[in-house]
Amino acid sequence: MASAPALIDRHGRTISYLRISVTDRCDLRCRYCMAEQMTFLPRAALLKLEEIALIAERFIARGITKIRLTGGEPLVRRDVGDLVRRLGRHVGAGLDELTMTTNATRLANHAAELAAAGIRRINVSLDSRDPETFRYITRHGDVAQVIGGIMAARDAGLAVKINMVALKGLNEAEIAPMLDWCVDHGFDLSLIETMPLGAIDEDRADRFLPLTAVFDDLAARFPLTRDTHRSGGPARYWRVSETDTRLGLISPLTANFCDTCNRVRLTTEGILYTCLGHDDQVDLKQALRDGGLAGLDTALDRAMASKPARHDFDIAAAAPAVSRHMSVTGG
Ligand code: SAM
Numbered sequence: 001m002a003s004a005p006a007l008i009d010r011h012g013r014t015i016s017y018l019r020i021s022v023t024d025r026c027d028l029r030c031r032y033c034m035a036e037q038m039t040f041l042p043r044a045a046l047l048k049l050e051e052i053a054l055i056a057e058r059f060i061a062r063g064i065t066k067i068r069l070t071g072g073e074p075l076v077r078r079d080v081g082d083l084v085r086r087l088g089r090h091v092g093a094g095l096d097e098l099t100m101t102t103n104a105t106r107l108a109n110h111a112a113e114l115a116a117a118g119i120r121r122i123n124v125s126l127d128s129r130d131p132e133t134f135r136y137i138t139r140h141g142d143v144a145q146v147i148g149g150i151m152a153a154r155d156a157g158l159a160v161k162i163n164m165v166a167l168k169g170l171n172e173a174e175i176a177p178m179l180d181w182c183v184d185h186g187f188d189l190s191l192i193e194t195m196p197l198g199a200i201d202e203d204r205a206d207r208f209l210p211l212t213a214v215f216d217d218l219a220a221r222f223p224l225t226r227d228t229h230r231s232g233g234p235a236r237y238w239r240v241s242e243t244d245t246r247l248g249l250i251s252p253l254t255a256n257f258c259d260t261c262n263r264v265r266l267t268t269e270g271i272l273y274t275c276l277g278h279d280d281q282v283d284l285k286q287a288l289r290d291g292g293l294a295g296l297d298t299a300l301d302r303a304m305a306s307k308p309a310r311h312d313f314d315i316a317a318a319a320p321a322v323s324r325h326m327s328v329t330g331g
């Protein structure tokens with residue numbers, strides 16, 4: 001139970017979901033996410049594991065019930081297992097759920113320890129099951145390694161949701177087969193519209209695929225019924241009838257979901273962003289170092305007083321909505 005005032009923003013939305021980017025680094029370079037040449041933060045700038053844990057625990061005391069560890073690629077951070085174990089102790093005791101989003105390149109080695117630490121569900125990015133297309137999108141990834149990681153997660157008892165960014169001319173023909181594959185394996189599938197976050201080497205508009213059209217195509221091929229499930233996220237869900245598979249649509253461009261926003265995001269540098277699409281922020285690292293838990297509380301109250309009402313994504317705009325990449329803010 002929360003032992004301190006709940007986090008309610010200036011629009012009356014209760015904030016119950018924290019995403020933590022534990023590193024901005026990644027072993028892949030997905031074209032819609034990163035440029036080929038990226039400058040990453042110096043290690044000295046990163047929050048120490050103890051600081052991440054203290055901040056997360058303060059959030060839990062203030063009513064956060066769900067935490068997702070993400071990045072960058074969370075499994076490239078060496079001490080991430082220690083963080084999962086520390087935060088895992090709060091599952092069922094303040095925290096309803098601890099989850100992770102990963103590209104699964106290293107999941108085969110980590111799945112069992114994540115499950116043992118209290119993670120029950122995991123999101124894995126998989127934009128293509130075709131080796132060449134996967135290599136092209138990620139610039140050098142090996143899809144067999146990723147699928148091996150996914151199967152290891154399933155074998156460790158983790159529920160798996162596949163995240164697939166819909167990319168015009170790249171993976172659109174693979175969306176229906178991906179849903180079939182997810183049904184066969186008992187995975188959920190979330191489709192995501194590409195968002196204008198950070199500079200990349202291409203024009204995102206060239207690959208933008210509105211999920212409205214994708215959904216119509218899927219609805220013609222699969223028996224889909226509306227599912228009222230909410231994962232604490234922005235997806236709208238459908239169930240593939242008589243299967244365990246849910247289809248989620250994350251459509252920030254074609255169906256704004258900001259009215260029900262319940263989340264904030266902590267970067268690996270300790271900056272708290274209150275919206276993916278704006279620069280409003282508070283520096284929790286400084287607040288913790290200068291003022292301890294009381295300093296954190298003051299900063300969290302400031303963050304609630306400034307959370308924007310909604311993002312203003314425009315895929316056709318000349319510049320991204322914000323200069324930071326999803327990997328920095330925490331996807
Ligand atoms: N590396 C991990 C992964 O790929 O799952 C976690 C971090 S990644 C930033 C989290 C999610 O954000 C992934 O599903 C990825 O496909 C998605 N993503 C990254 N950049 C995006 C963008 N510009 N628009 C939409 N989704 C994006």
Ligand code: SF4
Nearest residue numbers: 026028030033072103
């Ligand atoms: Fe890395 Fe994930 Fe971004 Fe791909 S989407 S480059 S795996 S952080």
